[in-house]
Structure formats: C-alpha cells, structure tokens
Amino acid sequence: MKRPHHIGIILLLLPGPLLAQSRSFSILEPSASQSSSAPDSKPAKTSDSQPITFYGFDSNEYPGDDQWTDLRRFFSYTGFWLNVPPGAMTNPWAGKRRAVEEAGLGYLVLFNGRLDKELHKALDAAKVGSADAALATEAGRREGFPSGTVIFLDIEEGGRMLPEQKAYIYAWVDGVTAAGFRAGIYCSGIPASEGHGVTVITADDLRQNAAGREIVFWVANDGCPPSPGCMLNRKSLSPVESGVGFADVWQFAQSPRRPQMTHQCKRTYAPDQNCYEVGGGKKGRLALDMNTAREPDPSHGRDPK
Numbered sequence: 001m002k003r004p005h006h007i008g009i010i011l012l013l014l015p016g017p018l019l020a021q022s023r024s025f026s027i028l029e030p031s032a033s034q035s036s037s038a039p040d041s042k043p044a045k046t047s048d049s050q051p052i053t054f055y056g057f058d059s060n061e062y063p064g065d066d067q068w069t070d071l072r073r074f075f076s077y078t079g080f081w082l083n084v085p086p087g088a089m090t091n092p093w094a095g096k097r098r099a100v101e102e103a104g105l106g107y108l109v110l111f112n113g114r115l116d117k118e119l120h121k122a123l124d125a126a127k128v129g130s131a132d133a134a135l136a137t138e139a140g141r142r143e144g145f146p147s148g149t150v151i152f153l154d155i156e157e158g159g160r161m162l163p164e165q166k167a168y169i170y171a172w173v174d175g176v177t178a179a180g181f182r183a184g185i186y187c188s189g190i191p192a193s194e195g196h197g198v199t200v201i202t203a204d205d206l207r208q209n210a211a212g213r214e215i216v217f218w219v220a221n222d223g224c225p226p227s228p229g230c231m232l233n234r235k236s237l238s239p240v241e242s243g244v245g246f247a248d249v250w251q252f253a254q255s256p257r258r259p260q261m262t263h264q265c266k267r268t269y270a271p272d273q274n275c276y277e278v279g280g281g282k283k284g285r286l287a288l289d290m291n292t293a294r295e296p297d298p299s300h301g302r303d304p305k
Contacts, residue, residue, distance in 0.1 A: 052236050053236050053237055053238050053239070053292045053293060053294065054076040054077065054106075054292065054293050054294070054295060054296040054298075055074075055075055055076060055237075055290070055291070055292055055293075056075045056076050056077035056078055056079075056105070056106065056108065056291055056293065056296075056298075057071075057075055057077075057078055057079065057288055057289070057290065057291065058078065058079025058108050058110065058251075058289060058291065059078075059079055059286065059288065059289070060081070060085035060086070060087065060088055060092075061092060061286060062092035062093050062096055063286060065096075065099050068099060068100065068102075068103035068105070069103065071103070071105070072103050072104050072105055075105065076105065076106055076293075076296035076297070077105050077106035077107055077108060077293070077296060077297055077298060077299075078100060078105050078106075078107065078108065079107075079108040079109075079110055080093055080096075080097065080100065080107050080108065080109050080110065080143075080299075080301070081093040081110050081111075081112065082109060082110065082111045082135075082136055082139035082140060082143065082151065083111055083112050083135065083136070083139060084112060085110075085112055086112055086154070086156055094143075095143070097143040097144050097145070098144070101302065101303060106295075106296050106297025106298065106299070106301065106302060107145075107149075107297060107298070107299040107301035107302070108152060108218065108249065108291070108293075108298050108299055109140065109145060109149055109150065109151045109152060109299040109301050110151075110152050110154050110186065111132070111135075111136040111139070111151055111152070111153055111154065112154050113132070113153045113154050113155050113156070113168070113169070113172070114128060114132065114168060115156065115157060116157055116162060116164065116165055119164040119165060119167075119168050120162075120164055122164070125164040125165070125167040125168040125171075126167040126168065126170075126171040127171070128168055128171075129167065129168040129169065129170070129171030129172040129175065130171045130172070130174070130175045132168075132172055132175075133171070133172045133173075133174070133175025133176045133178075133179065134175060134179075136151050136153075136172070136175075136176060136181075137151070137175070137176055137179035137180075137181055140181060144303075145181075145299075145301045146300075146301070146303065146304055147180040147181065148180070148181065148182060148300055149181050149182065149299050149300055149301040150181070150182040150183070150184045150216050150298065150299040150300055150301070151176055151181050151182070151183065151184060151299070152184035152185060152186045152216070152218050152299070153169065153172055153173070153176075153183070153184070153185050153186065154186045155169065155185060155186060155187040155188075155202070158187070158188030158190065158192050158202045159188075159192040159194070159200060159202060160192070160194065160200045160202070160205050161202065161205055161206060161209075166206075166209060169185065169206065170209075170210070170211070170213065173185075173210075173213050173215060174213070177213070177214070182214070182216060182300075183213070183214070183215055183216070184215060184216035184217065184218060184248075184299070185203075185206060185215055185216075185217055185218070186218040186219075186220070186249075186251075187202040187203050187206060187217070187218075187219060187220070188201065188202040188203065188219065188220055188221070189201060189202070189203050189219030189220055189221040189242045189243060189244040189247060189250070190202075190220070190221050190223060190261075191243075201243075201244065203217050203219045203244050203246075203247065204244070207246065216248050216249075216298075217244065217246060217247050217248060217249075218247070218248065218249035218250075218251065218291075218298070219239070219242050219244045219247045219249070219250055219251070220250075220251040220254070221242045221243060221244075221250065221251070221252065222251070222252060222253055222254045222257070222258060222261050222262060223261040223262070224261070224262050224263070224264040224265035225264070226241050226242060226243055226252075227242075227252040227253060227262075227265065228252065228265065228268070229252075229253060229257075229262060229264075229265025229266075229267075229268035229269065230253045230257070230265070230268040230269045230270075230275035230288075230290065231253075231265070231268045237250075237252070237292045238250075238292070238294075239292060239293060239294060248293060248294050248295075248298060249291055249292070249293040249294075249298050250291060250292050250293075251289050251290070251291045252290055252291065252292060253275050253288070253289060253290040254275070254289045255273075255274040255275045255276075255287035255288050255289060256269075256272070256273040256274050256287065257269045257273045257274070257275070259273075274287035274288075275287065275288045275289070275290060276288060
C-alpha cells in the first residue's frame with residue numbers, strides 16, 4: 001500500500017460520544033483489565049466472555065526514552081524498525097531495544113521491504129529477497145532479539161502482487177525462517193478492484209500462494225467500517241474484525257487519515273486529520289497508526305524468562 005507510514009499506537013477505544021466531543025485522541029485511566037495486559041500476561045475476559053485484545057503502536061519516529069513509562073500505562077507493545085522506515089533517511093529505533101524491554105512492552109518487529117519499482121529493475125528479485133532477509137536477521141540479532149522472534153516485512157503496495165514481488169517476498173520469508181526467526185508480513189487487508197467486479201485482498205493473495213509457508217499476517221484496513229476510526233473503547237476489538245479471518249494483528253487507524261476511507265469516522269480524528277498518542281506533553285504530540293493484536297507481544301521478541 002503506497003502511503004506514508006506513521007506512528008501507530010494500539011489503544012482501547014473510548015466511548016463514541018466522548019471522542020465526538022473532543023475530536024482528538026483521549027485516554028481514560030487504565031482499567032483493571034488494561035493494567036493486567038503486560039506482555040507476560042494472559043488475555044483477560046470481558047463480562048460477556050469475549051477475550052480482550054491487546055493494543056499497541058508502530059511508528060516511524062522514536063517516541064523518546066522518557067516517554068515509555070507513560071506509554072506502558074496504556075499499551076502492550078510497540079513497533080520496532082530494524083532498518084530505515086519508509087520515507088526516512090535514518091533509523092531512529094536502532095539501538096533502542098533495551099529501553100523498550102525495560103519499559104515492559106512487547107514488539108512488532110519490522111523490516112522495510114522493497115517497492116515494485118526497485119524489484120522490476122532487479123535481474124533476480126528472489127536474490128534481493130534473500131539478501132534483505134540476511135540484513136533483517138543480522139539486524140535482529142544485533143538488537144538482541146531472540147530466535148523465534150517474528151519479523152514483519154513491510155509491504156507498502158496493495159492489490160495483487162506481481163511476479164517479481166512474490167519472488168522477493170517468499171525468498172525473504174524463506175531466508176528469515178532458515179535463520180531461526182519467524183516470518184511475518186505487514187500488508188493491505190482492503191479489497192482492491194481489478195475491474196469487472198473482481199477484487200483481491202493482498203493478504204489473501206499472499207497466503208493463497210505461500211505454498212505451505214508459515215507466515216504471520218499483520219493487515220492494514222483503516223476503512224470505516226470495519227474500523228472504528230481513531231477511537232478508544234473498552235470493548236474488545238479483534239483482528240478478525242478487519243475482514244481477514246487469519247490476521248494476527250490489525251492496523252485500524254492511520255495518520256494522517258485517508259479521506260476516501262474514513263469519511264464515516266472523520267470526527268474521531270483531530271482537526272489536522274491525525275490520530276494522536278497519549279502523553280505527548282510539552283515536547284509535542286505524536287501522530288499515530290493504531291493496531292490491535294491477539295497477544296501482548298505479537299513478535300514474541302521479549303527476552304526469555
């Protein structure tokens with residue numbers, strides 16, 4: 001999906017009337033169920049026996065070492081880039097794993113993948129995928145992530161993947177798996193039109209052509225509905241509600257909002273079209289993407305106990 005990749009935070013959704021009044025990102029005090037959502041805890045149950053899902057954030061920007069205590073009050077995990085994020089010149093997350101670990105958050109470990117224009121020029125897209133897998137796993141080890149950590153390949157383009165894209169992606173998956181990590185893919189979960197009433201979802205396309213490979217899927221679908229928009233609420237929000245039943249993580253809000261996708265929930269975003277994090281304080285607020293996951297450490301990246 002071609003879009004700026006901004007900071008994302010997974011949060012509990014606030015009641016609609018409260019956000020409709022503020023039209024900005026607001027946080028309630030942590031409930032008992034929220035405070036129990038530590039990376040080593042089990043999902044709590046709501047009163048109607050639905051499992052509580054876990055909220056966190058991914059961001060191109062590093063929040064700052066002094067922000068983690070406040071962030072941990074509300075979020076179970078954070079994105080963590082292993083290479084330069086989309087649109088950036090450097091990687092501000094490099095060397096920051098220890099700060100995240102000490103704050104008690106889990107991870108969404110990310111590697112920025114290639115665009116099709118790069119792969120189309122390559123003589124061997126699969127070879128590029130293997131080389132990028134080596135870079136991803138080397139960076140993961142350098143940061144101290146344990147074997148078995150899920151590393152997500154960030155695919156910013158949607159629709160049906162072209163042959164060179166699939167060659168790249170599956171070679172990357174194979175390389176990451178062979179190195180002792182688990183492979184994940186961040187991709188679109190939105191139906192894309194191919195004309196004549198035919199649509200394709202990138203996640204479905206990649207899963208159906210994976211030839212038995214084990215892949216963890218993190219899907220993006222900020223369309224309202226199914227997304228509630230930039231809202232916090234204590235009701236559980238499951239990744240399967242994204243429309244992709246096998247998704248383990250769902251990115252349901254992005255900054256800035258995309259008008260064509262978010263018209264029905266535009267009042268949940270701030271006037272400048274962004275979704276903001278809690279605890280921005282005097283140093284300014286961070287524009288976020290928001291996610292929900294099945295577990296509090298989706299990448300299983302914390303140090304073994």
